[in-house]
Amino acid sequence: MTEGPLLRVRDLAVEFGTGAAMTRPLDGISFEVGRGEVVGIVGETGCGKTLTGLSILGILPAGAVISRGSIDFDGVDLASLPSRELERIRGRRIAMVFQNPATALNPVFTIRTQIEHVVRRHLELSGRDIRDHVRETLVSVGLPETERVLRSYPHQLSGGMLQRAMIAMALSCGPELLIADEPTTALDVTIGAQVLDLLRRLQESRGFSVVFVTHDLGVVRTVTDRVVVLYAGRVAEEAPTTDLLRAPLHPYSEGLIGAVPRPDRRGRALAMIPGSVPTDPARIAGCVFVDRCPIVIDRCRVERPLVRPVGAADRLVACHLAGERTRRVDFGADPGPESSAAGGGAYL
Amino acid sequence: MSASTTPSVPAPASPLLRVTGLGRDFPAPGRSGSVVHAVADVAFEVREGEVLGVVGESGSGKTTLVRCLLGLISPTAGRIEFAGVNITAPAGPERRRSRRDLQVVFQDPVGSLDPRLSVRDLVAEPLQTHEPGIAIDEARILSLLEEVGLARIHLKRRAHELSGGQCQRVAIARALALRPRLVVLDEPTSSLDVSVQAQILNLLSDLRQRHGLSYILVSHDLSVVRHLTDRVAVMYLGRIVEEATTDDLFAASRHPYARALLAAAPSVERGAGAVLARGDPPREGAVEAGCPFRSRCWLREQLGQPEICDRSAPPLVEAPEGHRAACHFSDHVMDPVQEVKS
Amino acid sequence: MSSLTAPVPGRLAQWRAALSMDPLALAGLVVVVFLTIIAILGPAAAPYPEQGIGTANVAEAASAPGPTHLLGTDQLGRDVLSRIIVGTRSALGISVAVVALAIAIGVPLGAIAGYRRGRLDAVIMRSTDLALAFPPLLLAMAIVAALGPGLEHAAIALAISWWPWYARLARSTAVSLRERPFVEAARAIGVSDRRIILRHIIPNSLSPIIVQATVDVGTVILAAGSLAFIGLGARAPQADWGLMVAEGRTVILDQWWIPTFPGLAIFIAVLAFNLLGDGLRDRLDPRHRR
Numbered sequence: 001m002t003e004g005p006l007l008r009v010r011d012l013a014v015e016f017g018t019g020a021a022m023t024r025p026l027d028g029i030s031f032e033v034g035r036g037e038v039v040g041i042v043g044e045t046g047c048g049k050t051l052t053g054l055s056i057l058g059i060l061p062a063g064a065v066i067s068r069g070s071i072d073f074d075g076v077d078l079a080s081l082p083s084r085e086l087e088r089i090r091g092r093r094i095a096m097v098f099q100n101p102a103t104a105l106n107p108v109f110t111i112r113t114q115i116e117h118v119v120r121r122h123l124e125l126s127g128r129d130i131r132d133h134v135r136e137t138l139v140s141v142g143l144p145e146t147e148r149v150l151r152s153y154p155h156q157l158s159g160g161m162l163q164r165a166m167i168a169m170a171l172s173c174g175p176e177l178l179i180a181d182e183p184t185t186a187l188d189v190t191i192g193a194q195v196l197d198l199l200r201r202l203q204e205s206r207g208f209s210v211v212f213v214t215h216d217l218g219v220v221r222t223v224t225d226r227v228v229v230l231y232a233g234r235v236a237e238e239a240p241t242t243d244l245l246r247a248p249l250h251p252y253s254e255g256l257i258g259a260v261p262r263p264d265r266r267g268r269a270l271a272m273i274p275g276s277v278p279t280d281p282a283r284i285a286g287c288v289f290v291d292r293c294p295i296v297i298d299r300c301r302v303e304r305p306l307v308r309p310v311g312a313a314d315r316l317v318a319c320h321l322a323g324e325r326t327r328r329v330d331f332g333a334d335p336g337p338e339s340s341a342a343g344g345g346a347y348l
Numbered sequence: 349m350s351a352s353t354t355p356s357v358p359a360p361a362s363p364l365l366r367v368t369g370l371g372r373d374f375p376a377p378g379r380s381g382s383v384v385h386a387v388a389d390v391a392f393e394v395r396e397g398e399v400l401g402v403v404g405e406s407g408s409g410k411t412t413l414v415r416c417l418l419g420l421i422s423p424t425a426g427r428i429e430f431a432g433v434n435i436t437a438p439a440g441p442e443r444r445r446s447r448r449d450l451q452v453v454f455q456d457p458v459g460s461l462d463p464r465l466s467v468r469d470l471v472a473e474p475l476q477t478h479e480p481g482i483a484i485d486e487a488r489i490l491s492l493l494e495e496v497g498l499a500r501i502h503l504k505r506r507a508h509e510l511s512g513g514q515c516q517r518v519a520i521a522r523a524l525a526l527r528p529r530l531v532v533l534d535e536p537t538s539s540l541d542v543s544v545q546a547q548i549l550n551l552l553s554d555l556r557q558r559h560g561l562s563y564i565l566v567s568h569d570l571s572v573v574r575h576l577t578d579r580v581a582v583m584y585l586g587r588i589v590e591e592a593t594t595d596d597l598f599a600a601s602r603h604p605y606a607r608a609l610l611a612a613a614p615s616v617e618r619g620a621g622a623v624l625a626r627g628d629p630p631r632e633g634a635v636e637a638g639c640p641f642r643s644r645c646w647l648r649e650q651l652g653q654p655e656i657c658d659r660s661a662p663p664l665v666e667a668p669e670g671h672r673a674a675c676h677f678s679d680h681v682m683d684p685v686q687e688v689k690s
Numbered sequence: 691m692s693s694l695t696a697p698v699p700g701r702l703a704q705w706r707a708a709l710s711m712d713p714l715a716l717a718g719l720v721v722v723v724f725l726t727i728i729a730i731l732g733p734a735a736a737p738y739p740e741q742g743i744g745t746a747n748v749a750e751a752a753s754a755p756g757p758t759h760l761l762g763t764d765q766l767g768r769d770v771l772s773r774i775i776v777g778t779r780s781a782l783g784i785s786v787a788v789v790a791l792a793i794a795i796g797v798p799l800g801a802i803a804g805y806r807r808g809r810l811d812a813v814i815m816r817s818t819d820l821a822l823a824f825p826p827l828l829l830a831m832a833i834v835a836a837l838g839p840g841l842e843h844a845a846i847a848l849a850i851s852w853w854p855w856y857a858r859l860a861r862s863t864a865v866s867l868r869e870r871p872f873v874e875a876a877r878a879i880g881v882s883d884r885r886i887i888l889r890h891i892i893p894n895s896l897s898p899i900i901v902q903a904t905v906d907v908g909t910v911i912l913a914a915g916s917l918a919f920i921g922l923g924a925r926a927p928q929a930d931w932g933l934m935v936a937e938g939r940t941v942i943l944d945q946w947w948i949p950t951f952p953g954l955a956i957f958i959a960v961l962a963f964n965l966l967g968d969g970l971r972d973r974l975d976p977r978h979r980r
Contacts, residue, residue: 158628193611194616256542261549269553420877461875
C-alpha cells in the first residue's frame with residue numbers, strides 16, 4: 001500500500017461525440033478520497049455526479065470517453081488501465097451500489113447465484129467456502145432470514161431488502177472503495193433511514209472509503225465527512241460537510257442550501273436560483289454559473305475561476321469573489337426576523 | 349367568473365371539504381374473494397384557506413385517497429362532501445359541478461401534460477371544458493401564464509421543450525384556470541431538483557395568499573410538508589394514524605409511526621436520526637386484526653409487547669387542540685427529536 | 691380520415707432527420723415517392739398511354755423486351771411498361787383506400803375499447819376476434835359473390851378483414867395511454883370521455899398506427915394482387931399488377947416478361963413500403979422518443 005489518499009481524481013474530463021456535436025458533461029473534476037473517508041458528490045440533475053461515479057469504475061455509457069485527466073486509485077491510474085486489469089479491480093477493490101436495486105440485479109437469477117458469481121470471480125474460494133462466505137456477508141449486512149433471501153429472486157424481495165442484498169454483494173469481496181449512487185432515493189423514508197444507518201455502521205466497522213453520490217443535502221449531512229459540489233460538470237466547491245452546510249462559499253452552494261425547506265424557514269420564501277443549468281457548458285469561456293449568479297463581475301464572463309483554497313486549506317472554491325465578500329448572495333429568500341440578529345453569517 | 353375570482357368568505361359552520369368514513373377496497377391479487385383495504389375509515393376536514401398535508405410512504409393509501417377525492421375512482425365506503433355538497437360518486441352531476449372548484453397538480457410534471465399540445469392549448473383545456481361555447485380569451489391565458497411565472501414566449505412550446513419546473517408551472521396554471529377553491533397537490537415537487545422545488549414552493553405560497561386557496565398537499569417529504577402546511581395527517585397502511593397541527597406534530601407527535609417517520613427523514617440541520625421503525629411494512633392485506641403498525645412498533649417493544657396491540661386496532665382518539673392519534677399508548681410516546689439527538 | 695392519418699406538424703422535420711440516418715428506409719422513401727408520382731401522373735407517364743389503358747395492339751403481340759418496348763408487350767401487344775405504369779394508380783389507390791378504411795373503422799373502436807375498458811371493451815374485442823377468425827379469401831369470395839366482381843368490392847373485402855388489426859393496435863396503445871398522467875389529469879379537470887379519446891388518446895396513438903399503415907399499404911398491394919390473381923379483384927382490360935401476373939402465368943415459359951415484370955413491380959412496391967415502415971418504426975416508436 002502506498003501512502004496518501006486512496007483515490008485521487010485529477011482534472012477529469014468526459015466527452016460525448018466529436019466536432020460540433022461534442023458535449024463535455026465533465027470538465028476538469030478534481031478531488032481526493034482519503035482512506036476510510038466518506039466523500040459526498042452533490043449537485044442537481046445533469047451536473048455530472050453520476051458520471052463521476054461511473055468514470056471511477058470505468059463503466060461509462062456508450063459514446064462517452066475520458067478525454068483528459070487521471071483517476072489515481074492506490075497508485076494505479078484507472079483512466080489509462082487496460083480493461084482486463086480494470087475488471088480485476090472492479091467488484092473486488094472498488095464496488096458500486098446503485099439507486100435502483102430492482103433494475104441493477106438480474107431478474108432471472110437468485111440472490112445467491114448473483115452474489116456467488118461475484119465472489120467466485122474475485123476470490124480464490126471454492127465450493128463450501130463460497131457458500132459460507134456469501135452467507136456471512138449477508139448476515140453482516142443485517143438481513144434477517146438469510147436463507148430465504150438467498151433463495152429469492154429479486155422480485156420476491158422488498159426494495160429495502162434488495163438494496164441490502166446489493167450492499168452485501170458490493171461488500172462481498174471486501175472492497176476498499178464503495179461508490180454509492182443515490183442508494184436511498186428510490187426507497188421510502190423509514191426504509192431509506194435503515195439503509196443509511198447500515199451503510200454508516202458497515203463503513204465504521206470495516207473502514208472502507210465511500211464516494212456517495214446524492215442530490216439530498218440531508219443525506220449528505222447524515223453520512224459524509226466531506227462534500228464536493230458539482231455544477232455543470234465542474235467542481236464549484238469542496239469542503240468538510242459541516243463547514244459547507246454552515247457557511248457555503250460558492251454562490252451556487254449558497255443557493256442550493258438556501259433552497260432547502262427548513263423549520264426555521266417555514267412559510268417564508270426560499271432561495272431561488274434564477275434560470276437553468278447551461279445546456280452546453282463546454283462553450284462557456286468564463287464561469288459556468290455566470291448566467292444565474294447575482295454577484296457577477298466582468299472577470300466572471302471571461303476567465304474561468306479555478307478551484308483554490310479560501311480561508312482554510314480544506315475549503316476549496318471555484319469563484320473569483322470567494323473570500324472577498326462578507327455578505328450572503330441575495331437569491332430572493334425571505335431572511336426572516338432572527339437571521340438579521342445573527343449577522344447573516346451562519347447558515348445553521 | 350367575476351364572483352369567484354375573489355376569495356370567498358369562509359363559512360365557519362361547514363368546512364370546504366369533509367371526508368367521512370372513506371374506504372376503498374381492491375381485490376387481493378391471487379386470492380379471489382378477499383380484498384385489500386387500500387384506504388380504510390379515513391375522515392378529515394379541510395377548512396377554507398387551510399393547507400392540509402397528507403404524509404405517508406408507499407402502501408399508505410395516499411394515492412388511492414387522492415384518486416377518490418378527485419373522482420377518478422369511486423370509494424367503496426364513506427362520503428366526500430365539498431362545500432356541503434355530496435360529491436362521492438365520480439360520475440354524479442354534483443361531482444361534475446365541483447370540478448371547477450376542486451383542481452389538482454400531479455407529481456410528474458412532464459408526464460401530466462399531453463406531449464402533443466402547446467402550452468396555450470393545455471391551459472385553454474379546462475376553460476373549454478367548463479365554459480363550452482365561450483370563445484377562449486387569449487389575454488386570460490396569458491395572464492394565467494404570467495401568474496405562474498411564464499411568459500408569452502412559452503405559449504407555443506410543448507412539454508418536451510420545457511424544463512420540469514416550467515412544466516409544473518403549466519400544470520399549476522391549468523389548475524388555476526378555473527379559479528378553484530381547493531387544489532390537491534400530489535407530490536408536486538418530488539421529481540424536481542431542490543432549487544426548482546424552492547421556486548415551486550414559493551409560487552404555491554404566493555398563489556395561496558393571493559387567492560385564498562386551500563391545498564391538500566400529499567407528500568412523502570416531511571421538509572416540504574412542514575414548510576407549506578397548517579395541519580398534517582399521517583397515513584399508514586390505508587389509515588390515518590395521526591392528525592395534528594403541523595407545529596404540534598413536529599414538536600410532539602403522539603403516534604410511534606409518525607415518530608419513526610420524523611426521526612428517519614434526513615434533515616440538513618441534524619442529519620438522519622435513529623432508526624425507530626425496523627423492517628418492512630407487512631405486505632398488503634396482511635393486517636387482519638390489531639394495530640396495523642404493531643409489526644414494526646418500537647414502542648410496543650419498549651412496553652413489553654402489550655397484548656392489546658394484537659387484539660384491537662386503536663381508534664383515532666382526539667386529544668386536546670384537535671390532536672388525533674390512533675395508538676393505545678399515545679401518552680407514552682416521547683419527543684423523538686430529543687431522543688434521537690442523544 | 692385525413693384528420694387521423696395526416697402527420698402532425700412538427701413531426702415532419704423529425705421524420706426527415708430520422709430517415710436521413712437509415713439508408714434502407716431512405717431507399718424505401720425514394721421508391722414510395724417515385725411510385726406516388728407515377729400514380730398521380732397515371733397514363734401521362736406511360737410511353738404508350740392508350741395501350742396502358744387497355745387498347746390492344748395485336749400487331750406487336752408478345753414481343754420480347756427491346757428498344758421500342760423496354761419491357762416487351764403482352765399477348766394483346768400492349769406495352770408491359772405502360773401497363774405497369776398505369777396499374778400503379780390502382781395498386782396504390784386501392785391499398786391506401788383499404789388501409790384508410792381499416793383505420794377509420796379500427797382506430798376509433800380500438801381507442802374506445804382501450805380507454806373505456808369493461809363490457810364495451812369485451813364486445814369490441816370479441817368482434818375483432820370474430821373478424822380475424824374469418825378466412826379473408828372466403829370473405830372476399832362471399833362479398834364478390836354478393837356484390838359482383840370488381841376492384842371496389844375487393845377493397846371492401848380487404849378493409850373488413852384488415853380493420854381488426856388497427857382496432858387491436860389502437861386498443862393496446864389506448865390501454866397504456868389511459869394510465870398516463872396527462873390523461874388522468876384531463877379526467878381530473880373534468881374533460882369528457884369523448885373529448886379525451888378524440889383529443890388525447892387518438893392523437894397520441896398515431897405514431898405506431900402510421901408505421902403500421904405504411905407497412906400495410908405494401909401488404910395490401912400484395913393481397914389485392916392475390917385477389918386479382920384468383921379472379922376476385924380487378925377485371926380485364928383494367929391495368930392491374932395482380933391481373934397481369936395472372937394473365938401471364940400460362941405463358942411464363944415462353945414469354946417470361948409478361949408475368950415477371952408486373953410481379954417485380956409488386957415486389958418492389960411491397961419492399962419499399964416495408965423498408966419505409968421499419969425506418970419509421972425505429973424513429974416514431976414512443977419507446978425510442980424522448
